[in-house]
Amino acid sequence: MPRAWKFGENLNTDEIIPARYNITIEPKELARNVFCEIRPDYAQSVHPGDMVVGGPNFGCGSSREHAPIAIKGSGAACVIAPSFARIFFRNAINIGLPILECPEAAAEIADGDELAVSLGDGKITDLTSGKTYQAQPLPAFVLQIAEAGGIVNFLKTHTIEDLV
Amino acid sequence: MGTLVEEIFSRKAGREVHAGEIVLLDVDYIMSHDNTTPLAIKAFREIGKPIADKDKLVIHFDHAYPAPNLLAAEAQKKALDFIKEQGLTHFYHQGVCHQVMIEEGFVRPGAVIIGADSHTNTYGALGAFASGYGSTEIGVAWVAGKTWFKVPPTILVELEGSARPGVYSKDVMLYLAGLLGMDGATYRSVEFAGSYIQSLSMQARIVFSNFSTEIGAKCGLIAPDAVTVDFLEHETKAAPPYDLVQPVNPTYERIVRVNVAEIEPQVACHPDVDHVKPLSEVAGLPIDEVFIGTCTNGRYEDLEIAARMLKGRRVAPYTRTIVTPASALIYKKALENGLIQVFMDAGCTIGVVGCGACIGRHGGLLAPGERAFTTMNRNFIGRMGSPEAEIYLGSPAAVAAAAIEGKIVDPRPYLEAPYA
Ligand code: SF4
Numbered sequence: 001m002p003r004a005w006k007f008g009e010n011l012n013t014d015e016i017i018p019a020r021y022n023i024t025i026e027p028k029e030l031a032r033n034v035f036c037e038i039r040p041d042y043a044q045s046v047h048p049g050d051m052v053v054g055g056p057n058f059g060c061g062s063s064r065e066h067a068p069i070a071i072k073g074s075g076a077a078c079v080i081a082p083s084f085a086r087i088f089f090r091n092a093i094n095i096g097l098p099i100l101e102c103p104e105a106a107a108e109i110a111d112g113d114e115l116a117v118s119l120g121d122g123k124i125t126d127l128t129s130g131k132t133y134q135a136q137p138l139p140a141f142v143l144q145i146a147e148a149g150g151i152v153n154f155l156k157t158h159t160i161e162d163l164v
Numbered sequence: 165m166g167t168l169v170e171e172i173f174s175r176k177a178g179r180e181v182h183a184g185e186i187v188l189l190d191v192d193y194i195m196s197h198d199n200t201t202p203l204a205i206k207a208f209r210e211i212g213k214p215i216a217d218k219d220k221l222v223i224h225f226d227h228a229y230p231a232p233n234l235l236a237a238e239a240q241k242k243a244l245d246f247i248k249e250q251g252l253t254h255f256y257h258q259g260v261c262h263q264v265m266i267e268e269g270f271v272r273p274g275a276v277i278i279g280a281d282s283h284t285n286t287y288g289a290l291g292a293f294a295s296g297y298g299s300t301e302i303g304v305a306w307v308a309g310k311t312w313f314k315v316p317p318t319i320l321v322e323l324e325g326s327a328r329p330g331v332y333s334k335d336v337m338l339y340l341a342g343l344l345g346m347d348g349a350t351y352r353s354v355e356f357a358g359s360y361i362q363s364l365s366m367q368a369r370i371v372f373s374n375f376s377t378e379i380g381a382k383c384g385l386i387a388p389d390a391v392t393v394d395f396l397e398h399e400t401k402a403a404p405p406y407d408l409v410q411p412v413n414p415t416y417e418r419i420v421r422v423n424v425a426e427i428e429p430q431v432a433c434h435p436d437v438d439h440v441k442p443l444s445e446v447a448g449l450p451i452d453e454v455f456i457g458t459c460t461n462g463r464y465e466d467l468e469i470a471a472r473m474l475k476g477r478r479v480a481p482y483t484r485t486i487v488t489p490a491s492a493l494i495y496k497k498a499l500e501n502g503l504i505q506v507f508m509d510a511g512c513t514i515g516v517v518g519c520g521a522c523i524g525r526h527g528g529l530l531a532p533g534e535r536a537f538t539t540m541n542r543n544f545i546g547r548m549g550s551p552e553a554e555i556y557l558g559s560p561a562a563v564a565a566a567a568i569e570g571k572i573v574d575p576r577p578y579l580e581a582p583y584a
């Protein structure tokens with residue numbers, strides 16, 4: 001079962017992936033060091049489909065795209081937070097990392113809780129506590145970008161009009 | 165019906181859109197510069213499709229131009245090869261990208277412009293939606309000619325009253341940054357309005373839109389009016405007719421009201437843009453470098469304020485004073501009207517037009533332990549060179565006074581008694 005990895009507020013892009021590791025944009029390579037300073041066990045123990053649960057203003061700091069790429073490369077299925085920093089929000093969508101804004105879920109889900117998330121309708125279920133939450137559903141076009149593995153890949157076989 | 169950003173987006177979308185919706189819109193222009201174009205080229209090559217409309221691309225060399233080192237020279241050569249290969253015609257190297265975008269007429273009320281630079285917000289002063297994006301996204305927009313937007317909610321900042329003599333739009337904006345904080349407007353469109361904004365020249369208004377980035381705003385807009393039309397007609401290449409888009413029965417998320425008559429000259433102190441204090445609280449702080457320039461305050465009016473104070477005076481012997489006109493057009497006007505002469509007689513160094521010392525790559529880097537007082541918009545650690553240097557931000561008048569005395573001082577006595 002996918003589990004929650006919980007992080008605090010104002011998590012900046014340097015805490016997601018320190019600048020010294022940004023010498024590559026290879027997702028798997030970046031994923032080896034994702035959260036290495038604040039959560040050293042993450043990269044070792046994360047399972048594909050696990051979810052990152054953060055605090056307000058997730059991904060603040062620089063505009064670098066390495067941060068969402070690193071999280072996606074780790075196999076995380078999505079990031080749930082009350083709010084995201086503006087450029088992180090866009091970068092995440094464009095590189096194909098689904099993100100869900102849901103203040104209640106982000107506050108109440110505990111580290112290690114088992115989660116089930118339906119990206120299409122934004123439903124988040126905490127199987128450990130038995131609670132359900134409703135995040136703003138992801139628009140269909142964001143899901144399409146995610147399925148293609150990011151906007152650059154999407155555009156190789158589609159035009160941007162295919163998004164809407 | 166809606167706020168200014170909702171109105172601009174609704175026109176582009178051809179239907180009424182509201183905050184929270186995600187829309188796919190045509191963009192009028194896609195701006196990038198020597199620092200950000202190389203990564204956009206990388207994304208573009210990866211997609212492997214042609215540019216949708218070459219007329220939409222505008223590329224500037226301004227951040228480190230002419231190249232101060234081999235690395236920059238190589239990057240610029242690659243970008244230039246791309247420009248030639250694609251036959252792009254909107255290529256400029258005559259000053260800070262944002263200033264040149266306005267002068268060359270790319271910015272019009274109601275336009276949607278995206279740029280690979282966080283201060284693309286600047287164009288909001290003319291009633292255009294404009295915002296900064298990552299390089300990959302710029303490469304995508306080259307191919308698509310469009311991009312997706314989440315329509316932002318709006319904070320209305322209503323500025324009423326008249327500023328006291330010696331208090332400039334920069335002081336008022338710094339005050340707002342202190343009030344709202346660095347993330348005070350994240351995701352938001354900020355609309356600057358009120359009798360104070362209406363009374364300002366376009367050059368002074370631009371400061372607000374430019375600095376809106378520093379409070380996290382997606383865009384910083386000012387509804388176009390007669391001042392906008394006059395400016396567009398006389399100081400840019402944007403020919404009429406203009407679409408004077410206005411908010412219509414807007415719903416604001418928050419309204420902030422400030423009486424500007426209460427504001428003193430302000431300073432943003434090391435190391436955050438929202439670490440703002442009245443200038444009087446930091447008076448006496450020694451200054452090693454004064455830098456007058458950038459997309460925030462390197463326009464003709466700014467130079468004029470500084471020149472009026474420096475006329476017939478000398479800058480302090482150990483305070484490096486650099487004046488970098490934001491564009492060639494401004495430089496030329498300053499030359500014709502004797503401002504450059506005043507600066508040179510006062511002992512200033514005139515920089516090459518462009519970003520200059522603003523990003524710590526050329527044009528006046530700071531050594532460890534040095535302190536700069538500048539008209540810039542950012543004072544992050546390491547921005548102008550050494551991470552052990554300090555940066556303070558102020559109005560053109562405040563920094564010119566510091567140049568004369570070698571320390572932060574109230575500029576008002578110099579304004580009251582200009583050299584005759
Ligand atoms: S002048 Fe400074 S803030 Fe403005 S575009 Fe250039 S580097 Fe950026």
